[in-house]
Amino acid sequence: MTSDLISNLWVFVLAAFIGFEVIKRVSPLLHTPLMSLTNALDAIVVVAAIIICGRHKSTLSTVLGAIAVAASFSNMVGGFVITDRMLRMFKTTRTKKS
């Protein structure tokens, strides 16, 4: 079991470094869409929620799982919708003239 902990720590540390490097390069223009996009990506917890909800171990876990599915899926859907809406508004002088 502890070997899982170690391998998860590996993944966490490496992913955090990738995160720092990639996000440092995000244009300050796009910091609001960045936050809504990472929010949508973070909603990947829906996959864990789906399993908790569907494996039906107890009524409690099904109910908690269902709440988690609804909460995270709304983030996923809403997050992608609003990020795309925002990004569509960003135009340059060139695209505006053409």
Added chain:
Amino acid sequence: MNPLTAQQLIDLAYLIAVALFILALRWLSSPASARHGVLAGEIGAALAVLATLCNYEIVDYKWITVALVVGAVVGVPLGLVHMTAVPQRTALSHAFGALAAAMIGIAEYYVRLPHVAKFEMVEISLEVIIGSLTFTGSLIAAGKLQEILPQRPITYKGQNFVSLSVLAAAVLLALWLVFHPEHSRLFPVMVGIALIFGVMLVTPIGGADMPTVISLLNSYAGLSAALLGFVLNNKALVVAGALDGSSGFILSVIMCKAMNRSFTNVMFGAFGQVQVSAHAEKEERTVRSASAEEAAAILGNANSVVIVPGYGMAVAQAQHKVRELYDTLTKKGVDVKFGIHPVAGRMPGHMNVLLAEADIPYDKLADMDTINPEFPQTDVALVIGANDVTNPAAKTDQGSPIYGMPILEVDKARTVMVIKRSMSPGFAGIDNPLYYLDRTLMLFGDAKAFVGDIVRELAGGH
């Protein structure tokens, strides 16, 4: 070698999803490629969800379907809110994300009872505590941003001591549960205390610090998702959580730097702020004011204009009038740019979104470091609805509460114009010496109406 099992195929789908997530963030480096990023993220997320639905552990799809439908029904309208409401929507989505993570952690605890290994219990407690406090903290932040709750910091004597004691109580309960996981009655108590702590964490923080708080809560939401990945041994969650967490962390650092504040100062400094009222040297200083006609004449004859918008511009809904001003001046051959302070607006990058919505091309939006060296060659700096971020006292007056905060150096421009309702000090209650400079013209009035008047003058007077 045996063919891949179903579980391995699902894991592979997660790996592809995570790789797409990293690409999605990579493409955000430029507005030109950013929309590919959203598509990559969507494909990754869809892949992960579809793969998960094939998991053999799932025996009943009824509630999953109901919950997915509810999620979509709630999520779509939240994706269609007004651009001025994006900060509260974001705070709300941090709350939802943290709620989901906390719920799953709680469910896992009860499923694994009565035998929970010590290190598993450490992971679960930590995850549930962070998830719960982020949930209530984000709800309070959303309430403040939506102005359902008072914007000003709510403080009382000994607040930090009380708050930290509450957090300590949650941690002690968690420790107890690590050694005695079977005492399951204590678990909801721990969750309850963490929920209360979340409220106590955000209520003492004022409206002006919201950009930092939102970023910090973003980081916590990511951290709780990553910890959930540890609990469930799911590496997709670990990676997505780490990405979200580091993004929130970077943004909070940027926000803190932009206000010359430290984390501890933002989180625990609220009650130190009361004596801001400062020793008022009430010598009568004169200001020069100008009419829309005079302002239009100066702007029309300028070669270069930098517009500095603040949240006041968005409150007055003036961004579309500002766009008209931009169009009119550009047509006359004036070089118009926008100088954007990192804390303009109510969350990181908010002002850029508001201006992009008003159809102002993003290559005209310059950040602080880019625009500051250009002010000495700028004919007119036009400040609309911004105050503290232009206050030269931040550079010169060591006694000023905002001393050390990086500002947009509009006072270096040849002429400064400030659109303002009246001379009353702004949100933070700090006087701005900029208004008394010889080269400053005060344009008194509502931002939207005044900019509209200037546009009309420019159009009429060839």
